[in-house]
Amino acid sequence: MADFKIGGVVPPVVVPDTDDHRLDVPSFERLIERMLAAGVNGLFFLGSSGEVVFSTDERRREIVREAVRIVDHRVPVLVGIIETETDRVIEHGRSALALGADALVATAPFYALGGMAEVEEHFRILHRELAAPLFAYDIPVCVHTKLPWKLLARLGAEGVLAGVKDSSGDDVSFRYLIQENDALAHPLSILTGHEIVVDGAYLAGADGAVPGLANVIPGLYVEQWRAAQAGAWQRVKELQDRINEVSHIFDVTSGVQGYAGGVGAFKCALHLMGVFSSSQMPRPVKPLSGYNVEAIRKVLLDTGVLTA
Amino acid sequence: MADFKIGGVVPPVVVPDTDDHRLDVPSFERLIERMLAAGVNGLFFLGSSGEVVFSTDERRREIVREAVRIVDHRVPVLVGIIETETDRVIEHGRSALALGADALVATAPFYALGGMAEVEEHFRILHRELAAPLFAYDIPVCVHTKLPWKLLARLGAEGVLAGVKDSSGDDVSFRYLIQENDALAHPLSILTGHEIVVDGAYLAGADGAVPGLANVIPGLYVEQWRAAQAGAWQRVKELQDRINEVSHIFDVTSGVQGYAGGVGAFKCALHLMGVFSSSQMPRPVKPLSGYNVEAIRKVLLDTGVLTA
């Protein structure tokens, strides 16, 4: 557990639903196999875009069980154990480990906020009671606490945290975290969740990326990672430019926002591409429809992701 | 279910923990009996100050089971079913109803935000599938969505909502909601969660209050409600002034914030008063200690809640 390291492209896996809101296992298999074939370095299930907060406990278990079965040890399986407070998080952690998760990903407590001493205590308890590689998931847009880089680095040095998944949007804090982690002999695997500026994160020294858009275009992200490993920075940047053209599936829609616009765009694209059998969303969210589907189809055609 | 009405003082019940983090049933009984003896009009369990987001599903069931047993139909039992998204909320709702809850209290979805159409759909699904009196819990500080008064009034008129528990801090919106509810023949029971300005809420026409501080001083709140019913507004205001002096248990502490300072102060006071056997807090929160306990003791002595 102390030695768990991960780098490269670790997509947060989008979950396909059937029209009547069951887990669509064949679509799930197609999605995962496609990413593995592209060469991703790990897979992160039950992340924010993986329907974690929409899924009942039973559905969460089903997702992890199928994920572990399909991946079959080809890459590490990271599982999000996202819940409001410590004791509830621990229950999800035990469940995920029993089902075969290789590492766990937890946020700061949310809904009832306290101070940073409680956030630190939260991660310490999780580490002590779960005894598994633990990633801190820094996502203030959802939990309304920003994890300070000094705290993260310290918990890394002490062996409490194995890594950080940064979706904070705070690139200054991210940069300081990387430098401090290096100064401490690199205890943490630091992954950026920013799919649009991965080039800069790699140049800064990030160990990898967790890009949601890699569900749609895994090959470009894997190619970009390999270019970064080779120090071909101009190539890394050009690949990011191409990726970003595809990312406009997020902003060509209208009348939708938040989860419906972001994960909805992924599901719509994967449906158009034949990977998913449906673009169904979890309740109370509706799938994209009508004009929005056509706008996304156009982006996919213009960027060559779909061919006419 | 269409006829569920509630008014008056409906405290959100604080939950006592033993030092080793089990539910302290004898303290729970003392707390509830003391509030019933004071004449409260209902009790709200598993609210934000009722450890709802800290409690595992099993602990939530234990709290509701004991609450229903102790209250024994003397007043209505409202139960919070606070969870991130619709399907998870429904599970809590079914559980609470099976254990004997009279009404359910749900927030807007949180963690993964969408637009207002999804919030509306969320409450409609809850109403349809739970088929029980449903209160909307407006608490943007925790869920980061403000429920618009026009939406709440409309859902009341359609029978989707039985009431609103307003902890929004937006007294303008609250006032508009009350006026619109009156214009629609008063379908909603509207309760303020603002313990410090209940007098103004009653004057404005609120049906009742959900004051956390009523765990500590239920008698003053009941007396205030009765004065409001009698139109003795100057008396209502003077009682609020006295209540507010006690409320300084929230701000005489230092080095704590959020849940630790708010609910922590309740538990500390109830412990000092002999109602609770411990001031233990749920993990990862620590109970108040040292200087903070003495500061709260002084407020309780100065206001006559404790006698030396």
Added chain:
Amino acid sequence: MADFKIGGVVPPVVVPDTDDHRLDVPSFERLIERMLAAGVNGLFFLGSSGEVVFSTDERRREIVREAVRIVDHRVPVLVGIIETETDRVIEHGRSALALGADALVATAPFYALGGMAEVEEHFRILHRELAAPLFAYDIPVCVHTKLPWKLLARLGAEGVLAGVKDSSGDDVSFRYLIQENDALAHPLSILTGHEIVVDGAYLAGADGAVPGLANVIPGLYVEQWRAAQAGAWQRVKELQDRINEVSHIFDVTSGVQGYAGGVGAFKCALHLMGVFSSSQMPRPVKPLSGYNVEAIRKVLLDTGVLTA
């Protein structure tokens, strides 16, 4: 200066513009005379709804000069000296005093934020260098600092502040301020800027109100203040209900927000009522037009402010 006290209804005066963006003096006179005839207790010029941040220094001087001339000592003239930082605020203060202002109203510093020690130093410098009755204007929605009630009360007790104009929307803090001010022998004149919940503020003990809507319906607010003085609280509440019906001029519009929707609605109403010759707004804001004007006209007709 130590003895400046004010209470009752003190409208923040809306400023009429000609179509070509000059000060419309005849409309200004009609507006002011109408409010004085209704019995208001003071007038507040260059507040947030008084175009203060839109007006050049020369225009600010023109507004104060005309205001002082028209009011002619019939009621106190309060003048907003709203600017980013201390030295710039002082310049506006000296100018306003030279032109005849009776009291000055200043916010916390804005744009470049610091800590609360600097906010306190700011008000101390203003008091020392301007040597005039000084009101703290608590308006976090504009300046992004909330003035703590303990600080305000302390500065009142020390004679730094003569009063507070509260537009914070934080009715809990407002209530604590009133109680602490009373405990300190009432050094501060405390005015609420909340036009929709003035009844609760009066019951709580506020000294007066600064309601923007009093530009449109000064008589109702004056009648409400007199009812509050007489302890006729049910009447105070009923008048608030009537006022609030008129206040829907704020929310029947569509496609506008912020200043354009708020002050724009005032100007549109005053134009429809014949008080203003134009509903022109300061650049870059556009006046309300088309559907929005008709929606406001309907509110004014339905509530009897306009007659057909």
Added chain:
Amino acid sequence: MADFKIGGVVPPVVVPDTDDHRLDVPSFERLIERMLAAGVNGLFFLGSSGEVVFSTDERRREIVREAVRIVDHRVPVLVGIIETETDRVIEHGRSALALGADALVATAPFYALGGMAEVEEHFRILHRELAAPLFAYDIPVCVHTKLPWKLLARLGAEGVLAGVKDSSGDDVSFRYLIQENDALAHPLSILTGHEIVVDGAYLAGADGAVPGLANVIPGLYVEQWRAAQAGAWQRVKELQDRINEVSHIFDVTSGVQGYAGGVGAFKCALHLMGVFSSSQMPRPVKPLSGYNVEAIRKVLLDTGVLTA
């Protein structure tokens, strides 16, 4: 004016004050000459860190006058015309142009917020009436409006804007702006205000940087820019790492925040380095003192900026 282009390192110049709050012209000369000698590509006066919101109109004119005199056409002089609303901004713009500014830098309106249509109208009016190269200053932390990249790119293509100074902290939006600007034949000069992640901004295609820290270490930033021009990306990154070590002057202090901590650290460092005769801050801000000075001295010594 249509042809104004700028790239490279354009420091936002910190302003030295004498102990009695006058402009310290000899220190100002030393600072500017030092940056010009290091090879900076332009200088930005009256930015957020250039005391713009603290300075009276007369002081603003004095700063621009001295700046233009000292720079003497060796590099372009950009001047911030930061004010609440359009007509007030125009006055500052006319003044700056009359004193010799080469380009103007304006934010979105602040204090009284409206919608995006008004922000667009604001920049259009500024362009029309000032007739000079105009930069949009995107700084939501101060003005509480984020300028959308699609709007900025469109105003660039239409010739309304000559460039953008991005201090938004939103690196995703920044990246989209750069790609869209390239797609439109690069009408805008796009400068990042993020001193800690300039390497990623350069790799992404930014035209230059406006790093406050370049007041302290101009040579490192100039060297970094030249390495970026040469495509030596690993070198660009290593220089950023070294820069970031110096940047800890921002976070080794305690008890200060905001402007006092940021610009206060610059002034403290420049004073320790002998460039400034004093670390005086504008009222109501206090200069750093005691422990904080020693902590900054240690950072400067550890990084070789100061030698013992």
